[in-house]
Amino acid sequence: MLANVWRDGTVNVLALAGGVGGAKLAAGLEAVLARGELSVVVNTADDFDLWGLHVCPDLDTVMYTLAGIANPETGWGIGGESFDALEMLSRYGEDTWFKLGDRDLATHILRTARLRAGETLTRIIADLSTALGIGSAILPMCDEPVATVLDTPDGPLEFQEYFVRRGQRDEVLGMWLRGIGDARPTDAVQEALAVADLVVLCPSNPVVSIGPILAVPGMREALASAPVPSVAVSPIVGGRALKGPADRMLASLGVEVSPVGVARMYEGLVDGMVIDGVDGGEGDRIEALGMRVLATAAVMRDAPDRARLAREVLDFGTGLVTL
C-alpha cells in the first residue's frame, strides 16, 4: 500500500492545467505539498495579443491563484482590481471586450517588454511567480507561440474571441492549433517530468485546456511513457462542466459528456480517474478502459475543498500502478 508515501517523503507532482478549474486544484496541491514539490504545466494556446500586449489568460489565472491574489468571485483576474486604464481605453473609443484590470495590466506590460527583449516565456513566468512569492513552478507548455482556433458555424474563431467576446455561444465543430508543429516541450517541462513521482491532469477543459498541452509534439508520448502513475480529475460532473463550455464542446465534437467521455480522451495516458460521487455509477465503464476510479466530492467550493481533493488525488494517484 503506497497510498500515503507522499505524506512522508518528497513527492514531486507534475500537474497539467488550463484556467480556473485547473488553477483551483493546483492551489490545493500547493497547499498540501512541500514547497518546491509542485510543477504546473499550463496551456498557452489561449494566449493572444491585445493592444500589442501579450496576454496569457490561463498562465495568469494559475499564477494569481497560487499567489493568493485571484479574484475569488470570478476565478480569473486579480481580487479588488480596478479598471481605470480600461475605462480610459473605452473613452478613446476602443472596444474593451476583454476585461484587463490595472494590476493585471502590469503583468502583460512587463511580460511583453521582456518577450520583445528576447527572453523566454518560461523565464519570465518563473521570475514573476517568484516575485509573487509562489513556491511552485509554473511552466508554460512551450515557449513557441501556439493559438487555439475553433471552427464554428460562423467560421474560424480565435479562442478568446470565442470564449470572452462571443460568450461561448458558438457551436464548436472542430479545433486546430496554429503553430503547434513548431512547438516543443521546454527544458523546464522535461526536467519537471523527469523528476515527477505523479502526474495530475487537473479538472480543466480536455479539449481546449489540456488538449493543447498534450498536442505539443512529444508531450503526450513523454507523459505516456513516464514510469510514474498519472491521474486525471474529471471536469465533467453530473453531465455538466464545472465551469465553462466543456460540456457543449464535448457534445458537439461527438464525445460523451461524462467522466467516461473524458477518460476515453485520456486513454493510454492516465492510470486513474477521479470522478464526482454523482457519477459513481460510471466507474465500471471507466475501469473497463483499464483505469482505476476514485469517486469522491470533486467540486471545489473553497480552499479547504481544494486541499481535501488534492489530498485525495495524491493518496489515490500515488497508490496507482502505472500501466
Added chain:
Amino acid sequence: MLANVWRDGTVNVLALAGGVGGAKLAAGLEAVLARGELSVVVNTADDFDLWGLHVCPDLDTVMYTLAGIANPETGWGIGGESFDALEMLSRYGEDTWFKLGDRDLATHILRTARLRAGETLTRIIADLSTALGIGSAILPMCDEPVATVLDTPDGPLEFQEYFVRRGQRDEVLGMWLRGIGDARPTDAVQEALAVADLVVLCPSNPVVSIGPILAVPGMREALASAPVPSVAVSPIVGGRALKGPADRMLASLGVEVSPVGVARMYEGLVDGMVIDGVDGGEGDRIEALGMRVLATAAVMRDAPDRARLAREVLDFGTGLVTL
C-alpha cells in the same frame, strides 16, 4: 491699431509649447479663442520608452490640460489618478521611478500599439485629442523620434533620466538632440503655420522644451520668415523659472537668467516679449534687441489667470508688426 482684431474675426494662433507652463497658456488660449483657431506644436524630444511603451510627457501634459483632466496639483498626469499597475510593477521588482498612472497607461498602450502598426504620432494624437473632446489641434513637432540628451558632470543623461529619475540635480553643461537631423516639420505643422495669424512661444523651458521644436530642421527658418507676428512669454520671472530647472540650466549654459536672456535666445524670431511686472525694468534691454515688450502679471495660478494672460498675449501679439 490691430490689437483687438482677434476679438472680432477669425484669428488662427500657432503656439509652441513644452510641458506644464506651456500647457497652461495653451489652455488659456483655447479658452478665449474660438474652437479650431488654436494649434499647439509640442516638444517630443522628451519622449522615451518605458517597458516598451512609448511615453510622450509634454504631448500628454498639453493633451490632458486641454481636455480638462490634468492633475491640478502637479500639472502633469491625470487628476484623481490611481497607480495600481505601477504598484504591481513594483511588486514584480521593477524600478518605478516614472509615475505612470492607470488612466495615463491607457494613452501609452494605445499610442504604442498604433505606432507599431505604422501610424504617425500626429495622426494618433489627433484621434486621442478628438476622443477627449479637445477642439484645438495638438501637433507633435515631428513624427520622427528625437531624444534630448543632456551633458552633465556625470556624463550624458537622457532627458527623463535627468528630469524625473535624478530630480534635475545635475548641472547641465550642454544639450544635444539625437535624431534631430532626420526630423522635419510635419505637414500638419506646416499647414497650421501657413494659416496662422500669430505665433506664440509659450512660457516653456527655452532650452529643452522650445529649443527642440526650433531645432527641427527648417522650423526656425519657417517661423522667422512667416509674415505674421510672433510673441514669446518669458518662463523666467524675477530671476527664477516658474517651474522646473530652466533657471539653473540657463545659468550653466552661460545664458543670463532673466527675460533678457530668454529674449536673446529668440532673437530674429519673435517680435515681442511678454514679461512679468517684476521684470519691468528689463524692458529697455529687450527693446534694444528690436522687440516690443509687454510687462504684465505673467504667472498663471488658476484658469481665470490663464485666460487673462492669453487675452493680453493675443492683444499684444496681434498688435505687433512683424519684422
